[in-house]
Amino acid sequence: MELTRRQAELADFALRLIARDGLPGLSFRAVAAAAGCSLGAVQKAFPSKERMLAAAFAQLRRTAAPLPPGQPGRPALRSWLVALLLGILPLDEPRIAAQRQGDAFAQRALTDPGTAAAIAESDTHVRGLLASLIARARAENEVPQHVDPATTAWAVLALAQGLAAQLLYMPEPETTIRDRLDSTIGALLR
Structure with a gap:
């Protein structure tokens, strides 16, 4: 999965949340709060939670x-x-x-x-x-x-x-x- 720079940044925030709270703690709102951006900015980067999870998994594979x-x-x-x-x-x-x-x-x-x-x-x-x-x-x-x-x-x-x-x-x-x-x-x- 190819990620834009913004998607990669948000995926990193998602991964931090996953490490701390597990998958149940991951939401658009939680990523927005962690990244210090609006809920709409996260929703614009990822049209669904599934896409956000896919991006986080792709980022994990690249960096871990x-x-x-x-x-x-x-x-x-x-x-x-x-x-x-x-x-x-x-x-x-x-x-x-x-x-x-x-x-x-x-x-x-x-x-x-x-x-x-x-x-x-x-x-x-x-x-x-x-x-x-x-x-x-x-x-x-x-x-x-x-x-x-x-x-x-x-x-x-x-x-x-x-x-x-x-x-x-x-x-x-x-x-x-x-x-x-x-x-x-x-x-x-x-």
């Missing part, structure tokens, strides 16, 4: 998972994957907010086929990218030939999603998580 610096999978896939997961796991307030936002949309996906399809498409895309990096590492003999890229990509995403959920109710220090991720990713790539 920054890649580690440099070329993907380099200099070593294992360390790059650890850095990637550390960058998205809810280990500080901004990443906790992003996880809460993602969880709100995942909850909505239970009853909204459009949201479910968008999340499934995003997960499929991420798994595809991870599988291509694993396949490249395998071709370069960084990863053994018996490691299946698709299965390993699935496991990495499942690890990230499960650990993200756990960290919301059972926070741990980043150094502990880094060590566990390094060990687990290492095992997956062996």
Whole structure:
């Protein structure tokens, strides 16, 4: 979904509200109040609440998972994957907010086929990218030939999603998580 600059700004306010109050707290009035603009300005940007939610989800997808610096999978896939997961796991307030936002949309996906399809498409895309990096590492003999890229990509995403959920109710220090991720990713790539 392509957003205008104004829609992106308002979607950011919507995401802040979702992180704080969940989807039930999201309304045109709440976004207008948070953004310091009129109700009409929000309604002009989004003809329906569904469009506002779609814009917020698109904005979340664009901003919630920054890649580690440099070329993907380099200099070593294992360390790059650890850095990637550390960058998205809810280990500080901004990443906790992003996880809460993602969880709100995942909850909505239970009853909204459009949201479910968008999340499934995003997960499929991420798994595809991870599988291509694993396949490249395998071709370069960084990863053994018996490691299946698709299965390993699935496991990495499942690890990230499960650990993200756990960290919301059972926070741990980043150094502990880094060590566990390094060990687990290492095992997956062996």
